[in-house]
Amino acid sequence: MGEKTMQVTDKQKRANILSAAAVLFATQAFHKVLLSDVAEKAGVGKGTLYIYFKNKEDLYFSVLLDGFSSLVERIHLQLDETTQGPMENLEQTIREIVRFAFQDRHLFNVMRTLPIGMSIIRERWLEKRRELIDLILSIITQGIKAGVFYDPHPELTAGYIPGLVRSALLNGTDGIDPDVLSRHIIRFVTTALTQSGELKATL
Amino acid sequence: MGEKTMQVTDKQKRANILSAAAVLFATQAFHKVLLSDVAEKAGVGKGTLYIYFKNKEDLYFSVLLDGFSSLVERIHLQLDETTQGPMENLEQTIREIVRFAFQDRHLFNVMRTLPIGMSIIRERWLEKRRELIDLILSIITQGIKAGVFYDPHPELTAGYIPGLVRSALLNGTDGIDPDVLSRHIIRFVTTALTQSGELKATL
Amino acid sequence: MGEKTMQVTDKQKRANILSAAAVLFATQAFHKVLLSDVAEKAGVGKGTLYIYFKNKEDLYFSVLLDGFSSLVERIHLQLDETTQGPMENLEQTIREIVRFAFQDRHLFNVMRTLPIGMSIIRERWLEKRRELIDLILSIITQGIKAGVFYDPHPELTAGYIPGLVRSALLNGTDGIDPDVLSRHIIRFVTTALTQSGELKATL
Amino acid sequence: MGEKTMQVTDKQKRANILSAAAVLFATQAFHKVLLSDVAEKAGVGKGTLYIYFKNKEDLYFSVLLDGFSSLVERIHLQLDETTQGPMENLEQTIREIVRFAFQDRHLFNVMRTLPIGMSIIRERWLEKRRELIDLILSIITQGIKAGVFYDPHPELTAGYIPGLVRSALLNGTDGIDPDVLSRHIIRFVTTALTQSGELKATL
DNA sequence: TATGAATGAGGATTCATTCAT
DNA sequence: TATGAATGAATCCTCATTCAT
Secondary structure (H helix, E strand, O other): OOHHHHHHHHHHHHHHHHHHHHHHHHHOOHHHOOHHHHHHHHHHHHHHHHHHOOOOHHHHHHHHHHHHHHHHHHHHHHHHHHHOOHHHHHHHHHHHHHHHHHHHHHHHHHHHHHOOOOHHHHHHHHHHHHHHHHHHHHHHHHHHHHOOOOOOOOOHHHHHEEEEEHHHHHHOOOOOOHHHHHHHHHEEEEEEEEHHHHHHHOO | OOOOOOOOOOHHHHHHHHHHHHHHHHHHHHHOOOOOHHHHHHHHOOHHHHHOOOOOHHHHHHHHHHHHHHHHHHHHHHHOOOOOHHHHHHHHHHHHHHHHHHOOOOHHHHHHOOOOOHHHHHHHHHHHHHHHHHHHHHHHHHHHHHHOOOOOOOHHHHHHHHHHHHHHHHHOOOOOOOOHHHHHHHHHHHHHHHHHHHHHOOO | OOOOOOOEEEEEEEEHHHHHHHHHHHHHHHHHHHHHHHHHOOOOOHHHHHHHHHOHHHEEEEEEHHHHHHHHHHHHHHHOOOOHHHHHHHHHHHHHHHHHHHOOOHHHHHHHHHHOOOOHHHHHHHHHHHHHHHHHHHHHHHHHOOOHHHOOOOHHHHHHHHHHHHHHHOOOOOOOOOEEEEHHHHHHHHHHHHHHHHHHHOO | EEEEEEEHHHHHHHHHHHHHHHHHHHHOOHHHOOOOHHHHHHHHOHHHHHOOOOOOHHHHHHHHHHHHHHHHHHHHHHHHHHHOOOOHHHHHHHHHHHHHHHHHHHHHHHHHHOOOOOHHHHHHHHHHHHHHHHHHHHHHHHHHHHOOOOOOOOOHHHHHHHHHHHHHHHHOOOOOOOOHHHHHHHHHHHHHHHHHHHHHHOO
């Protein structure tokens, strides 16, 4: 029982640290974020950070990894719930990404301040990002196979999608509504995917 | 005292420093780039950096500002040369951005490590980026007026375009050919812009 | 954040730092004193200095402030112990200043290298110095009221007294005995204070 | 002729530099005075400073040496003009020091920021200061021989005199009149010198 | 496990000094 | 002689990390 309580406490503390760090990394450059500030904001001692994370970089990438993991998981859940056509799947995925970006706007900002460098945790984050792209790619590929989509380079398009969300938020076309944005991106992408091939072929 | 010394206008030396800095900022995180390395790579003394740039952050944003300025200028030149329709203008602009991104890949990478914060030079860079977006926006708007394009939110689309280029390079769909990428983006964008409205109308 | 950490109150450590700094500031010009030397001499890490003092200047003025505080306190104690006439009080005060100057010769030397500038801690030091002068002034004024002293400008005379001690040490009339010096200054001052009025009156 | 003109020009330039430096050294701590500021204030190039002075410390002590030299010279002139008794000589000397301190208040302030260290020029300044003290000492000694003064330690008293002036200015008993100050110091010193002995002897 | 005082490596920045012009 | 752009040694200070409690 003692153990279990502890475990719960730990999870919460770890989560607190991650969310405090997310906010700070989203607002300031990596080197301007002080671990003492993270600790204070998380309500823990500075030394405690080192119990949960190897070092500053590890904390940084953990923020990203956690965020992406939860995004990918959400999309997986969405898609599993109801099996639908590629079009609907793509739409839902885009909607999910947009929703996530708005809800956890920090995370999308964190990526702006990305420190380049190598580390195991960074690799794990890149993998997770890759997973997201692959998920999108599989939807597009599925659509192509089904004859619904046409795309000579679906691997490029898969990468575009998170990029579109990011661009919109970055340029901050101020106070844009998440729903409006979702619809715009969906139409932008699906039009490009559905028409281009057929059109060319038709003409 | 207001502006320190500055304006010594040894343009060559300034350019050397900027290009050395561009490479380093593109390869390492901001806080891992040592000014001593920049100086060495630029073939000047450490103190010299401070004659041409106020501090590390100023140097950083100067790299970005210079890059964007030259990109915007190139596009302006392109467009002025031959007056053409919105479609051709958009194609050329995309081609130019892709060309630039490949040629000066550093610059696109530098933005990854963007330190958030305020400073005059950062403002100037943001303005220049805005200028690029506005240029694209004006082409799209022109197309809409001419009835060639349809887009309910052209300001979003304008922002997407550099984002598409960035995504492609970021995901490094390895060794992709600049020409292939240009064509893919062009088709992606123009299809989305030309078909969407008509389609809706037709159906 | 206002006052940083501070107040950790390892009084001993703080005292070690102050006394190490006092010696160094007394022997070298402000800009020649390295904080690394202070740290080493105090037996602490360089960073520790910044836990106890805001910066080099703060450390410098803290040395002075502490010294003056203890001098003023000593004089206060002396005077409180036994209530005596102004003459005895003045004598004891002078004796105390001389004793202090010899014992803590560093401090008197530190003032030589005084960096001008503004800072809260500097203000506090100036106040403490003012306190010393005022203490002497009150003794003289008391004496004037009692008809023992005569002085048309006691506020000037009050300032002279530490100046006399300082001059003697500065010119280093070598190896002078503190007792001899005390007696000389006492006679110098008291004669000037006691005779001048009477003389005038007599003549 | 060319040479002579040059010579004149040089003297002037050197003087400009010295007086610019005097003001700055009087207002700021040694390490806060930038040679670039001195150069600007003197209306010369930074490199020019090094034609007239070996380095910053040399410039600093040259300011002091020059000031003291001119003070000592003035006193010599005063004393030579009319041969008088020790009392009058002492009075005139004090008056001259006070006058000088007020006129060239900078110089007296410069000494506050004195950097400790060894150098030939510093030795020369110390000698000159010694010369001033010795001058005063000789007057006192003369007075003792003549039976006008009494002092068991005239070498101490000689040192006191510039110290008294300094104290008065340092404590800045605000806006004090030079004449008032002169008279106060003169009475203070002469009383101490004339009465003490006689008194003792008398009683 | 939790803490935060202590640490010291590390690096941005300054500025006296040089030297080519 | 006069200059001021260039230099890099010198040093303050920061802050991630450790470790005794």
